[in-house]
Amino acid sequence: MASLSIESLRKSYGSVEIIKGVDLTITDGEFVVFVGPSGCGKSTLLRMIAGLEEITSGELKIGGTVVNDLAPKERGIAMVFQSYALYPHKTVYDNMAFGLQIAKVDKAEIDAKVRDAARILKMEHLLDRRPNQLSGGQRQRVAIGRAIVRNPQVFLFDEPLSNLDAALRVTMRAELAKLHRDLGATMIYVTHDQVEAMTLADTIVVFEGGVIRQAGSPLELYHQPRNTFVAGFIGSPKMNLLPVTVVAATADSVTVAAPWMTAHLTVPVEPGRLAPGSAATLGIRPEHMAAGSETGLITGQVTLVERLGHQTIVEVAAGEGAGVTALIDGTRMTAVGSTLPLTFSGDDVHLFDADGVAAVRLKVPEIARARRERPAA
Amino acid sequence: MITRSERLVILTLALVVVLTVLAPLALMVATSLKGDENRILLDIGSLAAFWVNPLEAEWTNYAQVLASQTQPFLRFLFNSVFVVGWIVVVGIFVNSAAAFALSRLRFRGRNLVLAVVVALIIIPMEALAIPLLLMVNRVGWLDTYQAQIVPFIAHPFSIFLFYQFFAKLPKDIDEAAYVEGATPAQVYWKIALPLSGPVIATVAILQSLEYWNAYLWPLMVTRGPEVRPVSLALAQFFGTPPPTWGDLMAFSVMMSLPILVLYLAFQRWFIQSVVASAVK
Ligand SMILES: Nc1ncnc2c1ncn2[C@@H]1O[C@H](COP(=O)(O)OP(=O)(O)O)[C@@H](O)[C@H]1O
Numbered sequence: 001m002a003s004l005s006i007e008s009l010r011k012s013y014g015s016v017e018i019i020k021g022v023d024l025t026i027t028d029g030e031f032v033v034f035v036g037p038s039g040c041g042k043s044t045l046l047r048m049i050a051g052l053e054e055i056t057s058g059e060l061k062i063g064g065t066v067v068n069d070l071a072p073k074e075r076g077i078a079m080v081f082q083s084y085a086l087y088p089h090k091t092v093y094d095n096m097a098f099g100l101q102i103a104k105v106d107k108a109e110i111d112a113k114v115r116d117a118a119r120i121l122k123m124e125h126l127l128d129r130r131p132n133q134l135s136g137g138q139r140q141r142v143a144i145g146r147a148i149v150r151n152p153q154v155f156l157f158d159e160p161l162s163n164l165d166a167a168l169r170v171t172m173r174a175e176l177a178k179l180h181r182d183l184g185a186t187m188i189y190v191t192h193d194q195v196e197a198m199t200l201a202d203t204i205v206v207f208e209g210g211v212i213r214q215a216g217s218p219l220e221l222y223h224q225p226r227n228t229f230v231a232g233f234i235g236s237p238k239m240n241l242l243p244v245t246v247v248a249a250t251a252d253s254v255t256v257a258a259p260w261m262t263a264h265l266t267v268p269v270e271p272g273r274l275a276p277g278s279a280a281t282l283g284i285r286p287e288h289m290a291a292g293s294e295t296g297l298i299t300g301q302v303t304l305v306e307r308l309g310h311q312t313i314v315e316v317a318a319g320e321g322a323g324v325t326a327l328i329d330g331t332r333m334t335a336v337g338s339t340l341p342l343t344f345s346g347d348d349v350h351l352f353d354a355d356g357v358a359a360v361r362l363k364v365p366e367i368a369r370a371r372r373e374r375p376a377a
Numbered sequence: 378m379i380t381r382s383e384r385l386v387i388l389t390l391a392l393v394v395v396l397t398v399l400a401p402l403a404l405m406v407a408t409s410l411k412g413d414e415n416r417i418l419l420d421i422g423s424l425a426a427f428w429v430n431p432l433e434a435e436w437t438n439y440a441q442v443l444a445s446q447t448q449p450f451l452r453f454l455f456n457s458v459f460v461v462g463w464i465v466v467v468g469i470f471v472n473s474a475a476a477f478a479l480s481r482l483r484f485r486g487r488n489l490v491l492a493v494v495v496a497l498i499i500i501p502m503e504a505l506a507i508p509l510l511l512m513v514n515r516v517g518w519l520d521t522y523q524a525q526i527v528p529f530i531a532h533p534f535s536i537f538l539f540y541q542f543f544a545k546l547p548k549d550i551d552e553a554a555y556v557e558g559a560t561p562a563q564v565y566w567k568i569a570l571p572l573s574g575p576v577i578a579t580v581a582i583l584q585s586l587e588y589w590n591a592y593l594w595p596l597m598v599t600r601g602p603e604v605r606p607v608s609l610a611l612a613q614f615f616g617t618p619p620p621t622w623g624d625l626m627a628f629s630v631m632m633s634l635p636i637l638v639l640y641l642a643f644q645r646w647f648i649q650s651v652v653a654s655a656v657k
Pocket residue numbers: 013018036037038039040041042043044045
């Protein structure tokens with residue numbers, strides 16, 4: 001197990017810069033998830049940590065040692081690939097044993113480690129099979145087993161579950177969480193699935209275009225997104241981001257107005273650069289809206305209804321063009337074309353300045369500041 | 378669905394093809410088993426040429442060929458097996474290693490080397506024969522096995538086949554091995570090569586055929602029967618008047634057998650890889 005520190009890390013392919021200066025500290029035993037849209041450089045950064053891509057500039061330390069110029073095997077890491085990357089001609093046993101065999105580890109010790117990993121992953125009965133005789137989930141397990149036997153300081157996962165079907169993904173997600181608790185190892189996990197990120201991470205790192213947009217605990221990102229990108233990326237359905245104008249600002253609140261809102265709304269935030277008259281963006285999560293009775297802050301025609309059962313997703317046309325998505329009570333009678341009033345509280349919303357930077361919220365649920373409890377190693 | 382009449386047409390066509398291919402082989406085998414030279418001359422020109430009555434079949438032609446002092450068949454056969462065996466076995470390693478380097482290692486001029494290898498596929502042996510002869514002569518290899526083996530180990534088409542195969546192997550597999558501490562040589566030896574079974578079979582058959590039937594080059598570099606391959610010997614056997622057709626055919630049958638056995642041994646893999654390269 002080890003901590004990891006990344007300082008001004010950059011990566012260019014020719015003249016194209018892919019990783020544009022990343023700083024990040026990962027503590028020993030932390031489960032860190034890299035998320036971001038496709039092509040933002042998550043895999044590239046992970047491969048730089050693994051030693052599969054050269055570092056253009058910056059410094060990478062694992063366990064306090066600079067490893068920039070070390071070969072992958074000298075970094076004490078193990079990697080699980082999206083494609084599993086099992087050796088097709090080797091049995092499950094030999095797939096897991098390969099790294100140890102190459103390191104010329106004693107046969108009895110290899111055997112003990114492989115069987116131990118197989119027991120942890122419940123695949124003792126599969127040891128003699130070849131990869132083509134395994135299901136997707138079993139292959140994934142072998143790939144993880146191959147990482148476990150080497151007892152690495154840091155586990156690296158690149159979208160390990162994205163080739164599995166939805167049900168299996170849920171099961172494997174829980175197993176990965178349990179594995180992390182059991183092994184207590186540092187893990188870095190790349191995904192574009194925010195549910196995986198929210199459920200697995202101690203810390204989520206959100207990337208966009210080769211830079212970190214925010215790093216923090218899942219609920220910190222949910223309750224205190226630092227910019228519109230993170231606000232839109234974390235949470236599902238996506239947060240509504242709508243234009244407003246600041247009408248008043250005090251030390252602990254900002255009041256905004258918009259043609260699509262029937263009244264002014266006061267939001268408990270530090271005003272920062274939000275002066276009266278300036279344009280701003282109001283962020284409202286669909287789950288923080290409710291269907292009103294007579295009047296609402298927003299009233300408009302329903303353009304889409306998706307019934308999930310306990311809840312219903314509705315899209316309401318608010319003012320010109322702007323559609324608002326709300327997650328309302330599943331028993332509410334509503335239909336496309338009808339008029340629906342929506343209400344929400346200023347305490348639940350987010351305000352961003354013209355550059356998309358969030359104003360600091362003053363009323364945040366306590367859970368947003370809590371760190372996940374980890375058993376002592 | 379294929380209708381009955383369509384099936385009939387297909388079967389007829391297939392039969393015609395099979396007969397066309399098998400006819401010369403039948404002629405060869407039948408003639409080799411006819412002990413009486415006059416009988417052969419009598420049968421030729423009629424359908425009887427393709428057939429020998431099992432009760433009248435004789436092995437005298439085979440005995441004669443094997444007993445000949447001036448044309449030691451077994452020696453020729455050994456020479457061919459020896460030469461082709463070395464070419465194929467060493468070739469598998471050399472060509473696959475070259476292909477692995479071309480597909481996996483980053484080095485300057487890699488694409489140029491690859492282009493040259495591909496270009497070399499279309500250059501016929503005949504075009505290289507004279508300069509090669511001068512080189513072989515220079516190192517004093519005339520009338521040796523080396524002269525017939527060494528120049529042909531590196532085989533552009535085999536390199537190309539291996540290259541294509543390796544290029545399709547997911548890079549993730551190599552990277553997983555590197556992360557686990559393998560060196561490029563270990564990835565080649567323990568992963569890439571063991572996975573290349575079908576390509577090895579294909580390459581082995583193609584190269585064996587090519588050099589088993591070699592004529593021009595052995596003619597240029599061998600003088601006596603010591604190192605002469607059976608393909609060249611057959612031609613000279615044929616050229617020694619008067620032609621005795623029975624002996625000649627017996628010679629041909631015995632020369633074809635080893636390559637046939639090799640093909641049958643590798644056939645399953647060979648067809649597999651031809652099919653696979655067609656589907657992908
Ligand atoms: N070997 C390479 N050469 C050039 N560009 C590359 C290479 N590998 C990745 N890229 C580019 O780097 C960007 C980030 O890729 P990647 O890290 O795979 O994204 P992600 O994993 O976040 O989807 C992409 O735009 C991709 O095209």
